[in-house]
Amino acid sequence: MTGDLKIVLEFSAGAELLFDNIKKREITLPSTEKWTIRNLLKWMKENILRERPELFIQGDTVRPGILVLINDTDWELLGELDYELQQKDNILFISTLHGG
C-alpha cells in the first residue's frame, strides 16, 4: 500500500440529486484495504449517499439503469464491481432513470 487513494467521483443526469446535488467531488480513501468498485459503493452509501439510497444501490451493486463509467469507459468492460481502483481514477455515475 502506498498511501491514501485519491479519486474523483462525478454524477450526472439526476444521479447527483441523491448526493447533496454535488456533481463532482474528489475523495480520499484510506489505504487500509484494497479498493474496488464493490467497496467503493459501500463507502459511498455510508458516507455521501444522502437521499433514498434504494434509488442508487440495490444489494451490493448500483440500481439497474445507472451507468458507471471508469475513466470514461463503460465499467462493463472493466470487471464491474471487481475493478480495482487506481490513483486519480475518475468514476462517473449517469442516471438513465429521469424524464425523456
Place this chain on the structure above:
Amino acid sequence: MPILCKSNCGNKAVLKRPKTADALCKECFFAAFEAEIHHTITSSKLFRHGEKVAVAASGGKDSTVLAHVLKLLNERHNYGLELVLLSIDEGITGYRDDSLETVKKNRDDYEMSLKILSYEELYGWTMDRIVAQIGRSNNCTFCGVFRRQALDRGAKLLGVDSIATGHNADDIAETVIMNILRGDTARLSRCTDIKTGGSEDSIPRVKPLKYTYEKEIVMYAHYKKLVYFSTECVFAPNAYRGHARAFLKDLEKVRPSVIMDIIHSGEQLRFKDTVKKPTRGICERCGFVSSQQPCKACVLLEGLNRGLPKLGIGKKSKGDRMIANQEKEMALRDKANLVKNDF
C-alpha cells in the same frame, strides 16, 4: 490491458453494447448507432423526400439525441427533410420552464425552427393550476391526454407531414408490459407500431429510435457531449411505469435480449376479431382525432371548467351522473333565486 474495439480498428473499446455485447470504441459506436437508426428509417419507410417533420422535443435525452441524429442523417443521406422542433409547455414551474431552455439550446445548436405551444394558450389551464384543482392523484391523466392532442394541434399548425417522437426500445418494452398487465388490448395492439395514425384526419407519428436501447442513447449523448435536461417531473413519480421498468431491468441482467424479445412479442401478437377495437374518429367538439365522443381532452377540460375536475376520470356513466347532479343543483339554485327575486 485495455480491451480493443471489436471492429479491429485498433482503438480502445469504451463500451459494451447491450444489444450485441460487442465492445466498441467511440468512433465505431457512433457509426453503428447512427447506421442502425438510418436502417430503421429506410427499411420502415418512415419519411419521404421533401417532407416536413416535427421532432417532438422535451429537452430530455431521447428527443435531444433524436433531433441530433435526424439532422445528421438528413444531411448525410440526403433525406431531403425539413426538420422543425415542436415543444409543449405544460406549465409546470421548476420543470418544464427549465427543460424548455434546453430545447432552445437545441434550436440554436441544430439550426432548426422551434414552436412552443402551451396548455395555457390551448386549454386555458396550466398543469400547476390543474394540480391545484385535482391534487396529485390523477394529474398525469390530464397531462398525458392534453399533451397527445397538443402535439397534434402543433403539427397541424406547422403543417408538417409527420411527428417524430423519441420513444426508445426500453420505453416500448415497458409499454408492452404495462398494457398486458392492464389488459389494454387496444393500446397493446398498436404500441409497438413504428408508425401510427396517418389516416385522412390525423398526422402520422413515427418512432425512429424504436430499436435503440436507452443505455446507448445515454452513452451517445455523453460521448457527443449533447446537452440535455434530466430532472424528474415535479408531479410525476409515475409508479406504474417504474415497476415495469425495474422488472425489465432485472430481467435484462439474466437475459440481455429481453427488451428486443418483448418488442418482438408485442409485434407478433394477433387479436381475435371479437376483441373490441376502438374506431378512430373525429371529436365533434374540437375536431381532433378521437375514438370517443367527445374526446377525452374535451371531457377533462369540461370537468375543469365546470369545477368538476374528476369528470373525465373513471367511467363515463359516473361522469354523466356528475353532470346531471350539477345541472339539477344549478336548476334548483336558479329556482331559489327566482323565488327570492319575486319578493
